Amino acid sequence: MSFPSSSVMLLVLMLTALLKAASAETFHRAGQISFGNELANILNGGKLLTLSLDNSTGSGYQSTNTYLFERLDMNIKLVPGNSAGTVATFYLSSQGANHDEIDFEFLGNVSGQPYTIHTNIYSQGGGNREQQFHVWFDPTAAFHKYTVIWNPQLIMLMVDDTPIRVFNNNEAIGVPFPNSQAMTVYATIWDGETWATEGGRIPTDWTQAPFTASYESFVINACEYSSGSSSCGSSETTNSVTEASLTQSLDSEEHEKLLWVQENCMIYNYCTDNERFPQGLPPECNQPYYLHVHDHYLMAASAENFYRDVEITFGDERAMILDGGDLLTLLTTLALVSNP
Numbered sequence: 001m002s003f004p005s006s007s008v009m010l011l012v013l014m015l016t017a018l019l020k021a022a023s024a025e026t027f028h029r030a031g032q033i034s035f036g037n038e039l040a041n042i043l044n045g046g047k048l049l050t051l052s053l054d055n056s057t058g059s060g061y062q063s064t065n066t067y068l069f070e071r072l073d074m075n076i077k078l079v080p081g082n083s084a085g086t087v088a089t090f091y092l093s094s095q096g097a098n099h100d101e102i103d104f105e106f107l108g109n110v111s112g113q114p115y116t117i118h119t120n121i122y123s124q125g126g127g128n129r130e131q132q133f134h135v136w137f138d139p140t141a142a143f144h145k146y147t148v149i150w151n152p153q154l155i156m157l158m159v160d161d162t163p164i165r166v167f168n169n170n171e172a173i174g175v176p177f178p179n180s181q182a183m184t185v186y187a188t189i190w191d192g193e194t195w196a197t198e199g200g201r202i203p204t205d206w207t208q209a210p211f212t213a214s215y216e217s218f219v220i221n222a223c224e225y226s227s228g229s230s231s232c233g234s235s236e237t238t239n240s241v242t243e244a245s246l247t248q249s250l251d252s253e254e255h256e257k258l259l260w261v262q263e264n265c266m267i268y269n270y271c272t273d274n275e276r277f278p279q280g281l282p283p284e285c286n287q288p289y290y291l292h293v294h295d296h297y298l299m300a301a302s303a304e305n306f307y308r309d310v311e312i313t314f315g316d317e318r319a320m321i322l323d324g325g326d327l328l329t330l331l332t333t334l335a336l337v338s339n340p
């Protein structure tokens with residue numbers, strides 16, 4: 001690409017400088033109770049959601065809007081005490097047969113034994129990508145932050161800002177990636193007695209019911225999607241956190257943390273389960289484990305109007321003309337690969 005060089009000034013934009021904190025949603029504003037009647041409660045003026053499970057039913061909450069790419073943060077305090085057989089969740093899912101889904105599921109345990117954080121990713125109807133973790137703290141003693149970052153390059157799951165899992169876009173080698181179906185956000189609690197705790201070996205102690213998980217500080221920085229169009233088309237409707245999450249990748253510190261979690265806390269990884277995939281591991285498992293990506297923005301400001309003077313010749317949405325033609329941004333991606 002070439003520009004009238006006299007009128008172009010190139011700047012490297014440090015994205016981190018632009019971040020501003022988004023405020024927590026109220027549960028009333030963002031969605032509604034979807035099942036469980038009085039077992040689900042929105043309290044404290046919409047800031048706290050409690051979901052309970054008893055021997056008759058679980059309960060759930062879902063967002064009103066659907067989103068295509070986002071950063072979601074939710075603080076969760078899990079069912080305390082003997083929670084064996086209970087499953088609390090925080091997940092995203094699209095509708096229909098070939099649905100996409102990104103899951104955090106919290107499998108309870110008998111008192112004093114560790115919870116399992118069960119994660120999975122479905123793309124275009126296909127799942128079977130489980131990874132499970134024991135965390136480094138007691139998730140029932142206090143609220144901890146669980147984050148989903150979903151952008152066109154990757155899905156990243158974080159716990160207290162520590163990445164625990166990254167699923168890269170590997171469409172180039174034929175692995176479907178969720179990038180065309182908008183998803184609803186869900187929080188639920190349900191009865192997983194028949195499988196959740198050591199394959200159903202440990203029964204739920206229903207005398208402890210109701211079992212209650214609490215959710216608060218729900219923050220949505222997302223591209224809202226309705227009637228086929230995304231709110232992220234223009235800068236007026238996209239806040240800086242959403243914008244940053246759209247290009248978010250691992251920095252080297254996060255990469256270190258991810259490796260630590262995977263070494264010390266991961267208790268199951270589909271990518272090492274050869275018995276389960278006798279015909280060969282899924283193709284993404286043979287890719288470099290993590291793509292370590294650095295994004296660089298080049299920004300060109302000009303006295304001319306970029307709409308009038310130049311046209312975008314390649315790169316799709318990596319090249320953008322903004323501010324009524326006054327600003328051109330170009331995104332280049334360098335991928336540094338580290339092997340497992």
Ligand SMILES: *[C@@H]1O[C@H](CO)[C@@H](O)[C@H](O)[C@H]1NC(C)=O
Pocket residue numbers: 055056
């Ligand atoms: C469910 O729990 C309630 C309250 O503890 C109890 O009265 C009832 O018998 C239980 N129902 C079943 C089917 O176990």
Ligand SMILES: *[C@@H]1O[C@H](CO)[C@@H](O)[C@H](O)[C@H]1NC(C)=O
Pocket residue numbers: 107108109110113114115116196197198
């Ligand atoms: C429950 O605790 C046992 C013993 O520490 C552990 O092996 C198991 O993975 C835990 N189960 C779940 C569902 O977290």
